[in-house]
Amino acid sequence: MPAPIQLSAVEQARQIKARRLSARALTEAHLARIEAIDARIGAFLRVDAAGALARADAIDAAIARGEDPGPLAGVPIALKDILVTQGLETTAGSRILAGWVPPYDGTAVARLRAAGAIVLGKLNLDEFAMGSSNENSAFGPCRNPWDLTRVPGGSSGGSAAAVVSFQCAAALGTDTGGSIRQPAAFCGIVGVKPTYGRVSRYGVIAFASSLDQVGPMARTVEDAALLLEIIAGRDPHDATSIDAPVPAYRDAVTSQASVRGLTIGLPDEYFAGGADPEVLAAVEEAVRVYQRLGAEIVRVSLPHTAHALPTYYLLAPAEASSNLARYDGVRYGQRQAQPGTSLLDMYRETRGAGFGTEVKRRIMLGTFALRSGYYDAYYAKAQKVRALIHRDFERAFERVDLLLSPTTPTAAFALGEKTQNPLDMYRGDIFTLGCNLAGLPGMNVPCGFTGAGLPVGMQLLARPLDEVTMLRAAAAYEREAGTLDERGVPVRQPPGLPAPAEVSL
Amino acid sequence: MTASAWEPVIGLEVHVQLGTASKAFSGSSTRFGAEPNSLTDPTVLGLPGSLPVFNRQALEHALLLGLATRCRIRRESRFARKHYFYPDLPKGYQISQYDEPLCEGGAIELSVGGAQHSVRLTRIHLEEDAGKSIHQPGATSLLDLNRAGVPLCEVVSEPDIRSAEEAAEYMRALHQLVRYLGISDGDMEKGQLRCDANVSVRPRGQSALGTRTELKNINSFRFVQKAIEHEIARQIRVLESGGRIVQETRLWDADAGLSRSMRSKEEAEDYRYFPDPDLPVLVVDDELFEAMRQRLPELPMARYRRYVDAWGLAADDARVLTGERSLSDFFDAAVAAYGDAAGAKPLANWIQSELLRELNRDVRAVDACPIAPAQLAALVRLVDQGAVSGKIAKQVFGEMYRTGAAPEAIIEREGLTQISDEAALEGIARSVIEANPGQAAGYRSGKTKLIGFFVGQVMKQTGGQANPQLVNQVLERLLAG
Numbered sequence: 001m002p003a004p005i006q007l008s009a010v011e012q013a014r015q016i017k018a019r020r021l022s023a024r025a026l027t028e029a030h031l032a033r034i035e036a037i038d039a040r041i042g043a044f045l046r047v048d049a050a051g052a053l054a055r056a057d058a059i060d061a062a063i064a065r066g067e068d069p070g071p072l073a074g075v076p077i078a079l080k081d082i083l084v085t086q087g088l089e090t091t092a093g094s095r096i097l098a099g100w101v102p103p104y105d106g107t108a109v110a111r112l113r114a115a116g117a118i119v120l121g122k123l124n125l126d127e128f129a130m131g132s133s134n135e136n137s138a139f140g141p142c143r144n145p146w147d148l149t150r151v152p153g154g155s156s157g158g159s160a161a162a163v164v165s166f167q168c169a170a171a172l173g174t175d176t177g178g179s180i181r182q183p184a185a186f187c188g189i190v191g192v193k194p195t196y197g198r199v200s201r202y203g204v205i206a207f208a209s210s211l212d213q214v215g216p217m218a219r220t221v222e223d224a225a226l227l228l229e230i231i232a233g234r235d236p237h238d239a240t241s242i243d244a245p246v247p248a249y250r251d252a253v254t255s256q257a258s259v260r261g262l263t264i265g266l267p268d269e270y271f272a273g274g275a276d277p278e279v280l281a282a283v284e285e286a287v288r289v290y291q292r293l294g295a296e297i298v299r300v301s302l303p304h305t306a307h308a309l310p311t312y313y314l315l316a317p318a319e320a321s322s323n324l325a326r327y328d329g330v331r332y333g334q335r336q337a338q339p340g341t342s343l344l345d346m347y348r349e350t351r352g353a354g355f356g357t358e359v360k361r362r363i364m365l366g367t368f369a370l371r372s373g374y375y376d377a378y379y380a381k382a383q384k385v386r387a388l389i390h391r392d393f394e395r396a397f398e399r400v401d402l403l404l405s406p407t408t409p410t411a412a413f414a415l416g417e418k419t420q421n422p423l424d425m426y427r428g429d430i431f432t433l434g435c436n437l438a439g440l441p442g443m444n445v446p447c448g449f450t451g452a453g454l455p456v457g458m459q460l461l462a463r464p465l466d467e468v469t470m471l472r473a474a475a476a477y478e479r480e481a482g483t484l485d486e487r488g489v490p491v492r493q494p495p496g497l498p499a500p501a502e503v504s505l
Numbered sequence: 506m507t508a509s510a511w512e513p514v515i516g517l518e519v520h521v522q523l524g525t526a527s528k529a530f531s532g533s534s535t536r537f538g539a540e541p542n543s544l545t546d547p548t549v550l551g552l553p554g555s556l557p558v559f560n561r562q563a564l565e566h567a568l569l570l571g572l573a574t575r576c577r578i579r580r581e582s583r584f585a586r587k588h589y590f591y592p593d594l595p596k597g598y599q600i601s602q603y604d605e606p607l608c609e610g611g612a613i614e615l616s617v618g619g620a621q622h623s624v625r626l627t628r629i630h631l632e633e634d635a636g637k638s639i640h641q642p643g644a645t646s647l648l649d650l651n652r653a654g655v656p657l658c659e660v661v662s663e664p665d666i667r668s669a670e671e672a673a674e675y676m677r678a679l680h681q682l683v684r685y686l687g688i689s690d691g692d693m694e695k696g697q698l699r700c701d702a703n704v705s706v707r708p709r710g711q712s713a714l715g716t717r718t719e720l721k722n723i724n725s726f727r728f729v730q731k732a733i734e735h736e737i738a739r740q741i742r743v744l745e746s747g748g749r750i751v752q753e754t755r756l757w758d759a760d761a762g763l764s765r766s767m768r769s770k771e772e773a774e775d776y777r778y779f780p781d782p783d784l785p786v787l788v789v790d791d792e793l794f795e796a797m798r799q800r801l802p803e804l805p806m807a808r809y810r811r812y813v814d815a816w817g818l819a820a821d822d823a824r825v826l827t828g829e830r831s832l833s834d835f836f837d838a839a840v841a842a843y844g845d846a847a848g849a850k851p852l853a854n855w856i857q858s859e860l861l862r863e864l865n866r867d868v869r870a871v872d873a874c875p876i877a878p879a880q881l882a883a884l885v886r887l888v889d890q891g892a893v894s895g896k897i898a899k900q901v902f903g904e905m906y907r908t909g910a911a912p913e914a915i916i917e918r919e920g921l922t923q924i925s926d927e928a929a930l931e932g933i934a935r936s937v938i939e940a941n942p943g944q945a946a947g948y949r950s951g952k953t954k955l956i957g958f959f960v961g962q963v964m965k966q967t968g969g970q971a972n973p974q975l976v977n978q979v980l981e982r983l984l985a986g
Contacts, residue, residue: 084554097553104547106554205553210782239558239784319782322586325597326551330648340644347590370588370777379779 003500005029008488009075009169009223010250013116016074019063023056023074027118029500030076034120034167037497042142043152043162045081047121048088052076055118070116071226078168080159081122082129083109083214084203088119092205093127093137093155096354097333106203107238108172108214108231115230120168124158127356128324129179129207131155132428135419136358143415144186145494146454150412153183159217160187164490166500170218170227174204175442176211177312178407178432184217184444185407185457188490190224190474191217195464196439197242199228200235206323208316209240211436220488221445221475225249228467244465252468253475260294262473265400269305270431275409282448282456283406289480290404290473300400302392307385308433309426314369314382315437320359321366327354361422390438393461401469403461405431407444411454431459441467445474446483453495511744512709513737514717515666515702516627519679521658522634522697523566524689529633529656530557530600537695541649549654551595556783559584563656566688567607567631568789568797570658573686573804574626576611580789584631584781589774592648593636601659603778606630607787613662614806615678617671619820624675625663631787632657652696658688664703664714669733676700676729681805685830693725700729704736706744715740716750720764722757732757736764808833816840816849825857831871832856838878843885851885859899863906875909876902884912891972892916893923925972927979930963933971934979937962948984956980 004012004026015021031049038044059074079085082092086105091097105113113119126136134142134157142157144150145165152161156173160183163171173180175193184191192215199214206212216227229250234243266287271280291297329335329350336353337346355363369378396403408428418425435442441464444457462470478484483491528535531548547555571578585603608629615622636653640646660679666672680698683689691698705717718740723732740750755764803811805827812823827833839852860881864874884905888898893916904915916922924930937959938945948955959980963971 084552090553092553100553102552102554104552104554202556203554206783208782237558238556240782318779322588322598322777322779325588325590326553326595328590328592328597330592331550331595332552343592367777370779372775372777375779 002485002487002489003029003166005033005166005169005500006489008220008484009072009077009218010220010226011488012075012169013071013073016059017063017068023059023063023118024053026074027052027056027076027120030120030168033500037165038167040143040148041145041161041165041167042140043124043158043165043167044078044121045091045093045124045139045158046089048119051088052118052120059116059118070114071230072112073116074118075116075169076118076120077112078120078123078159078162078171079109080125080156080171080173082125082174082205082207083172084205085109085119085122088122090122090205091139092129093125093139094327094354094356094359095138095334096327096350098138100333104203107200107235109203111231112172112227123156123162123171126155126157127359128205128320129155129174129176129212130320130358130362132178132182132425133413133415133418134158134183135415136356138356141415144412145497146188147412147452148496150414150454151186153186153408153412155179155183156191156217157183160184160189160191163187163217163219164189165494165497170216170223172214172227172231173217174207174212174214175436176207176213176316177436178429180215180217181407181432181442181444181457181459182429185446185459186412186455188446188449188455188457188492189217189219190221190443190445191215192224192228192443192467192471193435193441194228194232194467195242195441196436197240198441198465198467199231200233200238200241202235202237206319208319209323210319211312211316213436219490220484221471221478222250222253222488224443225253225471225475228471242465247468249467249471252472255479257472257475257479258293259290259473259476262402262469263296263298263400264290264402264404264473265298265300265396267300267302267305267396267403267405269302270405273305273409273430275406276411278450279406279408279410279456282450283404283458286445286447286458286477286481287404289477293476293480295473298400300396300403302389302396302434304385304388304392305430305434308389308437309430311382311385311389312429312433312437313365313426314378315386317362317366318369318379319366321363321370324355324359324363327351329354358422386437389434393434393438393440397463401462401466402473405459405461407431407457407459411450411452411456435459435461440464441470443470443474445477447477447481449492510709511706511737511741512711513667513669513733514664514705514707514714515669515672515733516664517662517666517672517675518701518703519660519676520634520699521570521660521679521683521689521691523563523656523658524687524697525560525562525566525656527560527562528654529560529563529631530654533654535655539651541647541651544651545653549595549650551597557600557781559784559787560656563631564607564787564789565793565797566656566686567629567658568793569686569688569801570660570683571608571611571629572797572801573682574608574611574613574629576608576626576629578789578794579605579607579609580794581605582607582787582789584784584787585778586781587776587778589776591635591638592646593638593650593653595636595650595653599633599635600781600784601632602630607789613675613678613682615671615674617668617674622671622674624665627661627663629658629660632659664705669730669737672702672733673726673730676726680726681828685802685805687830696724699724702729702733702736704733704740705750706737706740716752718750718752719754720757721754721767724759728757728759731762732764735762739764802830805830805833808837812849816846818849818853822853822857826853829871835871835874835878839882842879842882844882848882848885851888852881855881855885855902859902875907876905880905880911887912887916891923891925893921894969894973897921897923897969920968921970923972924967924970925975927975930971930976930979931983933963933966934959934976934983937966938980938983945984956984959984
């Protein structure tokens, strides 16, 4: 018998609604798990035990009254600490926001709560989501549960690490250039970056507004589909949210999910992109699984792929330099100034002390790119290249239903391995950036392990708003590859951690 | 050179606060005078994670202004972020419009000394207001973010203005226009209309522009003229003493009656404009465009011309009656109810002499006038028809203003109908003559001024209701006989 915390979120909700498991017991089991292992991993920045237990009791009481608390009834989840939570400190992994307790919930968070989810706490991340290893967190790194000497990926590293080590049933992350998919790949979980505008950004601390998107991180495709179904949809608080009906994502991934008749494209540029042979081998094996399942596999070209990285590193820092202007020490967060300090010095000292190195680097890059007289050469030109990259995808999707590639060039790297070389770190995102620049939905699906036992992930990309096809293909692979048991428990789990304890009702 | 040897060249940048119910990008109220920082929300405060959503009412207001000034309306305009650090700017940037503003071109019509002028506009764009910094004695400053996020239209003129007087007239015309359109109260004291002036001077006859300065913080109609006059004089003084004008921003100090340098061009900030990725392109579709065109009222200048050209009003009367839209609407409705353009002049007189006096005394708006336009028209008709005398009509008017009752009802109730029945008046006149034989003899012996005595007696006996002209005629006839 697996422990309840190993079950999928869907299965946890089912057992709670059937009263085979109480929300309180499940929450306590997760809190105990966090207590037992997170000191070694560092996934949580903040655990709200009291809030979670109070909410669990409310869910149990509602169920006892015969009410339906929603599709995630009593399921303990956790949130990347870039999602604003009412009454619960939110820092974006930055010293400059330390101590800030928001007066409101973001839309995705509010929707999860309304669906019955229990928020256990806030998860580690690279400061303001800027990074690919979680090493840029102002509050210490997070470690990869598969190998504690390695990074969990970033920026949603804490989310991926917490989910795979059963510290929460599922989590929300954000993805600006791969920040959901890359840590999902490094930690061996499912991570979905929805179409830009599919999920509201209200209450998501902005990094790069035209690229940021919230998405679910889970151990099963069905869990991810359920979470997406809950958080997706038009929000009057976000003018960029799309007013399109939300499909029943969860229904799309049931056992009937099939890829027969689908055409899956393999972008030449992503396979010739210098990926590690072990990663390529695992992804090519996944391609053969799809062939076996009846999908047609074709090769496609995304000719502007090489320009994605420089384009991204102009646009994202430019937007970031603007979005981070509000951290001035005036209204909230940390202020570094003694009475009598001049206004300019207050700004300098607050921002100097409050921001970390990578954040400062990107603010400077972005400020440079937006300078009067340089706008056309940098920002405007990058927007033109972005349009070309977008067109590459449009053309490819005239021929194919999905694109498949490695999510990352390598499996998880060691802590400290790339911190001295930002460009090397940036290059790790080459397969994920295009998806954000084009506003497409994309996801990571675990597809095997390296010889050293590190997870490998494949990336699926779909047409705008066609998450259904993407999730269906992911579910078909997951079933065929047999990565889960019949209760949704991953067959292979991080070694070296204590076994999740049994919990009874 | 004398002052008249120099030609001032002036362009104005005017910020108009739009009178929307909620802020430009969030739901907080825009009420004036509320408890500091009470009209805020996550978006107004620039809290992490907050997002702007544009207020459609602000777009409608801006479109009305653009259409009224005959601008080209950009069917797809864009919001941009303008960056600078200041404590009353919560996000570190102001959401504004930059290279793709809503309105371009157009003009504002005004009259200076009776002559019609047209000042061309460069553009009208939408943006949000900043909060207010309240500097305390010592080192502390307080912030009130109630004003932050209030929608603004920035109206930028071409340098077409040639005198401080014309600049003041431009402000008055814009003030009048925004009130006509119902898009702002335009109260300068409340900061609903704020003026920055770009001022330069050049030797008369020279086509090249002189170096300009920007004058900020001009917050009353009186100061517009004063501040610009002062700046023109300052520049002429500098140039005539062999100096040169430095391109700079100067702050008008109304108390001291002078301007002070705030920053030079070299210190000018780089605002790092770029399109705001949080806001989609602002689309004006045909439906909205047409709806706003339909909503556009007849503008003050058009009404002025109609009053003078078609209705024959004096220029001054027309100016008074078009000053406020509510007054002009009242006047138009009264003339319409009268049913004939011939009613325009007497109605204009009634409104200016009686109605405005009462309203001004009570500090009451035209909209709150107890007398309906049609009632005033009815009163004027009754006078025309001789049903009441002018004197009685003023009495009836007073009663109408107090009670809101229709003039016919008041005349009926008070028995004020003018006696124009010649036979009835003749009877009264005879008895008056018989009762005063001495005066009658005096009149007949040549003291014709005594007619006034007899008229007075008849009026007295009829309670003032007799038609005075008729009384006069009857008495003259009887006394002569």
